[in-house]
Amino acid sequence: MATTISGAAKQMLTSVTDTAKVADLQKDSIDPNDNLNKGLTTDYGIYVSDTDNWLKAQDGSRVGPSLLEDQIAREKIHRFDHERIPERVVHARGTGAHGYFKVFDDRAKKYTSAGVLTDSSRTTPTFVRFSTVQGSRGSADTVRDVRGFATKFYTQEGVWDIVGNNIPVFFIQDAIKFPDFVHAVKPEPHNEVPQGQSAHNNFWDFVGLQPESAHMVLWAMSDRGIPRSFRMMQGFGVNTYTLINEKHEQFFVKFHWIPELGVHSFVWDEALKVCGQDPDFHRKDLEEAIHSGAYPKWKFGIQVIPEANEHDFDFDILDATKVWPEELVPLEIIGEMVLNKTVDEFFPETEQVAFCTAHVVPGIGFSDDPLLQGRNFSYFDTQITRLGVNWQELPINRPVCPVLNHNRDGAMRHKITKGQVNYWPNRLGVGAPVPTSQGGYADIATKVQGIKQRVRAPKFQEHFSQAQLFYNSLAPHEKQHVISAMSFELSHCDDPIVFETYTKLAANIDFELAKQVAINVGGIVPDKPTRANHGKATPTLSQLYYNPEKPTIKSRRIAILVADGFNLAEVEALRAALKVGMATTFVIGPRRGWIYPAGQVAGKGTGVWADHHYEGQRSTLFDAFVIPSGAEHAQKLAQNGRCIHWVREAFGHLKPIGAIGEGVVFLREAVQLPGVSLTSDLSSDSVVNSYDVVTVGKYDAGTAAADTLKIAQGEKGFVSNFAYAVSKHRCWDRELDGLASKVAF
Numbered sequence: 001m002a003t004t005i006s007g008a009a010k011q012m013l014t015s016v017t018d019t020a021k022v023a024d025l026q027k028d029s030i031d032p033n034d035n036l037n038k039g040l041t042t043d044y045g046i047y048v049s050d051t052d053n054w055l056k057a058q059d060g061s062r063v064g065p066s067l068l069e070d071q072i073a074r075e076k077i078h079r080f081d082h083e084r085i086p087e088r089v090v091h092a093r094g095t096g097a098h099g100y101f102k103v104f105d106d107r108a109k110k111y112t113s114a115g116v117l118t119d120s121s122r123t124t125p126t127f128v129r130f131s132t133v134q135g136s137r138g139s140a141d142t143v144r145d146v147r148g149f150a151t152k153f154y155t156q157e158g159v160w161d162i163v164g165n166n167i168p169v170f171f172i173q174d175a176i177k178f179p180d181f182v183h184a185v186k187p188e189p190h191n192e193v194p195q196g197q198s199a200h201n202n203f204w205d206f207v208g209l210q211p212e213s214a215h216m217v218l219w220a221m222s223d224r225g226i227p228r229s230f231r232m233m234q235g236f237g238v239n240t241y242t243l244i245n246e247k248h249e250q251f252f253v254k255f256h257w258i259p260e261l262g263v264h265s266f267v268w269d270e271a272l273k274v275c276g277q278d279p280d281f282h283r284k285d286l287e288e289a290i291h292s293g294a295y296p297k298w299k300f301g302i303q304v305i306p307e308a309n310e311h312d313f314d315f316d317i318l319d320a321t322k323v324w325p326e327e328l329v330p331l332e333i334i335g336e337m338v339l340n341k342t343v344d345e346f347f348p349e350t351e352q353v354a355f356c357t358a359h360v361v362p363g364i365g366f367s368d369d370p371l372l373q374g375r376n377f378s379y380f381d382t383q384i385t386r387l388g389v390n391w392q393e394l395p396i397n398r399p400v401c402p403v404l405n406h407n408r409d410g411a412m413r414h415k416i417t418k419g420q421v422n423y424w425p426n427r428l429g430v431g432a433p434v435p436t437s438q439g440g441y442a443d444i445a446t447k448v449q450g451i452k453q454r455v456r457a458p459k460f461q462e463h464f465s466q467a468q469l470f471y472n473s474l475a476p477h478e479k480q481h482v483i484s485a486m487s488f489e490l491s492h493c494d495d496p497i498v499f500e501t502y503t504k505l506a507a508n509i510d511f512e513l514a515k516q517v518a519i520n521v522g523g524i525v526p527d528k529p530t531r532a533n534h535g536k537a538t539p540t541l542s543q544l545y546y547n548p549e550k551p552t553i554k555s556r557r558i559a560i561l562v563a564d565g566f567n568l569a570e571v572e573a574l575r576a577a578l579k580v581g582m583a584t585t586f587v588i589g590p591r592r593g594w595i596y597p598a599g600q601v602a603g604k605g606t607g608v609w610a611d612h613h614y615e616g617q618r619s620t621l622f623d624a625f626v627i628p629s630g631a632e633h634a635q636k637l638a639q640n641g642r643c644i645h646w647v648r649e650a651f652g653h654l655k656p657i658g659a660i661g662e663g664v665v666f667l668r669e670a671v672q673l674p675g676v677s678l679t680s681d682l683s684s685d686s687v688v689n690s691y692d693v694v695t696v697g698k699y700d701a702g703t704a705a706a707d708t709l710k711i712a713q714g715e716k717g718f719v720s721n722f723a724y725a726v727s728k729h730r731c732w733d734r735e736l737d738g739l740a741s742k743v744a745f
C-alpha cells in the first residue's frame with residue numbers, strides 16, 4: 001500500500017518551477033488568451049452579447065424600468081454581491097508564492113521516518129504565505145507587527161503545514177488565552193482603532209497584566225517587528241512538535257528557517273513612511289525578487305531533544321514563550337527551500353490557501369505544548385467559517401497524493417467518488433484503513449497520567465529569564481531600537497494605568513530599558529531593578545548573527561539620482577557593475593523619461609531613462625543610492641529641496657550613499673551631512689568611506705571595468721566599496737555616534 005501511494009504521487013519535474021503542485025493546479029487553470037476561451041460567457045456557459053445594458057422596457061424616447069427577467073444581469077450582480085469571503089480572523093493581510101523544498105541528505109533519519117525530511121532525491125513542492133497579524137486585508141505591509149511565515153509542503157504522503165512566525169516565541173502559553181490576546185491587540189471595540197498597530201491602550205493593558213508575554217513583547221518591539229523584506233526574515237515553527245523514527249523512538253523538535261540574505265529590518269521612521277508611500281511594499285518586494293530571478297531562499301534547520309531529556313532544562317520545553325538556546329540544543333541544518341513562482345491569481349491561491357497545524361505526515365507528531373493543542377483544534381474550525389467544510393478540496397489546498405475516505409457531502413463538495421459504499425467496514429473492502437507498517441499514520445503509545453484540573457506546569461510560572469536573555473543578546477543599536485519602539489507604543493497609550501503598569505513590569509527585564517522608557521513616556525521611573533539581570537547572552541538572538549558569510553547585494557534596490565547634465569558613462573558603468581551582484585538599479589530624475597547627459601542637447605536623442613521622477617518615489621523605497629558626477633546636474637540637484645531631502649532622509653535612515661565628482665560637491669555644499677568626511681580631490685580615484693558615505697573624485701568607464709565587483713571589506717574600488725556598504729544593510733555607527741539624529745528628515 002505504501003508503495004502505491006508514493007508511486008502515484010511521483011513528481012514529474014520538467015523544470016524547477018514545474019513542481020507536482022504547479023502541475024496539479026493547471027487542471028483548474030484557464031488562460032483567457034486560449035482560443036477555446038475567447039468569447040465571454042455566463043457562468044453556465046452561454047455567450048454574452050452585451051455587458052453594458054440591463055434589459056429594459058423602453059420606448060426609445062424615455063428610460064423604462066430594468067427587467068428582473070434579465071438572467072445575465074442578475075447573475076452578474078449576484079456574483080458581485082457575494083464575492084467577498086470572511087477575512088482571516090488574524091493574519092488577514094498576506095501574500096504568497098510557490099516553491100520547493102529539499103533535504104541535503106538522510107541525516108535526519110535517526111530522528112524521523114518522514115520522507116520529506118530524509119529523502120534527498122525528493123523535491124517537495126511548497127506554498128508559503130507571509131502575513132501581518134493585527135491588520136485587516138487592506139492594511140499596510142510595513143507596520144510594526146509579528147509576521148506569519150506559513151509553509152505548506154505537498155509531500156508524497158500528504159500535506160504537512162508549518163504554520164509559523166518570524167519570531168520564535170509567542171505572547172501566551174495556553175490556547176485558551178488566544179481570543180483574549182487577539183481581542184486586545186486588534187482595533188478597540190468601541191471605535192475600531194487603530195489599524196495595523198499594537199500601539200494602543202488595550203494591547204499594552206493586556207500584556208501588562210499578562211507577564212508571560214514579556215519575552216514576545218520584546219521581540220515584537222525589536223527590529224524583528226519591522227522586517228525589510230519577507231525574504232530577510234527567519235521563520236520559526238514556534239511550537240514544540242515531535243519526530244518519530246522507524247524504531248518508534250520519539251524526539252521533541254523545533255523547526256527553523258534561516259534566510260540566505262540575512263535578517264534585516266527597516267528603521268522605524270522609514271517603516272512608518274512606507275506605510276503611506278507604498279502600503280504594498282512587502283508584497284511587491286517578493287514579486288520583484290522572484291521575477292528578477294533573485295529567488296528567495298531559506299535554510300531549514302531542526303533543534304532536537306530526545307524524549308528522555310524532556311526535563312533537563314530550567315525552562316519547560318513545551319512552553320511556547322521560551323526559545324531553546326542553541327548552546328543547549330544545537331541547530332542542525334538539514335535542507336533548504338526556494339520560492340520561485342508567484343501566483344497566477346491572488347484569490348484562489350493566496351486567499352484560499354488554508355493552513356492547519358494539525359496537518360502532519362507520518363514521522364512527525366505533536367507534543368503536549370498547550371498552545372499547539374489549541375491550535376490543532378482552531379485552524380480546521382476557522383477554515384469552515386472562512387471557506388466551508390470542503391476547504392481541503394480547493395485546488396491550492398489539496399494534496400498531490402491520492403485522497404480517499406468516507407467523508408462525503410458538505411457544501412461545495414467537488415469530488416465524485418464512484419461506488420456503492422461510504423462507510424467502513426464495508427462488504428466490498430473499499431477505503432480500508434492502512435496499517436502503520438504500510439504507511440498509515442502511527443500514534444505513538446505514550447503513558448499519560450494526571451489529575452484533571454485547570455493549571456499550568458511549574459516551569460510555566462517563570463516569565464522574565466528569557467526576556468532578559470533576549471535583551472542582553474542584542475547589539476547596542478538593537479537595544480536602542482527596543483527602547484524607542486516601546487516608548488513610541490506606550491506614548492500612544494493615553495491611559496496612565498496602562499503605561500504605568502507596563503513601565504513597572506519592564507523593570508523585571510532590564511533596569512536601563514525600564515528607566516529610559518519610563519522617562520520617555522511619563523511612566524513610573526524605577527530606582528532599582530525589580531529583578532536582577534542574570535547577565536547571560538547568546539549570539540543567535542541578534543539579527544547581526546545572520547549576516548551572510550559571503551557579503552551580497554542580491555536583490556537590493558539601488559537608486560541613481562540624476563538631473564540633466566549628468567555623466568552618462570558613469571551611470572552605465574555603475575549599473576553594469578551592480579547588476580553583476582544581482583542588485584536592481586533605478587534611475588530617479590526630474591521627470592520619468594529621457595534625462596540628458598552633459599554635452600547633449602535636451603530633447604535630442606536619448607540619455608538615460610528615468611524610472612521615476614523625484615516626487616514619484618522617495619528614498620525610503622530604496623536600500624542605497626548613488627549620485628554621479630556632472631557639474632550642471634549637481635547644480636540642479638542642489639536647487640531642488642526634494643533632492644536634498646532624499647539624501648538627508650537616506651542618511652537618517654542609515655543607508656549607504658555613494659557620490660562621484662560634482663556629486664560630492666552637491667553633498668558637501670547643499671546637503672551638509674554632519675560628521676562625515678568626503679573626498680576633497682575631484683581629480684583622484686581614491687575612495688573615501690566615512691560612515692558608509694562613499695565618495696570618489698573620478699570614476700570613469702575604464703576604471704569601472706577594472707573595478708569589477710568584489711564585495712568585501714577593504715576593497716579599494718568605488719563600486720566594490722559601495723557594494724560592501726550595501727551588503728551590511730545599514731550603517732549603525734551613524735546612529736550610535738549621534739549623527740543621524742542631527743539631520744532633519
Ligand code: HEM
Pocket residue numbers: 087088089090091094129130131147148149150163164165170174175176178237238239320353354355371374375378379382383386
Ligand atoms: C505559536 C503561536 C502561533 C503562531 C506561530 C501562529 C501563526 C499563524 C499564521 C502564520 C497564520 C496565518 C496563516 C495563513 O497565512 O493563512 C495564522 C492564522 C490563524 N491562527 Fe495562528 N498562530 C499561533 C497561535 C494561534 C493560536 C493559539 C490560535 C488559536 C487557538 C490561532 C488561530 C489562528 C487562526 C484562527 C488563524 C486564521 C486561519 C485562517 O483563517 O486561515 N493561532 N496563525
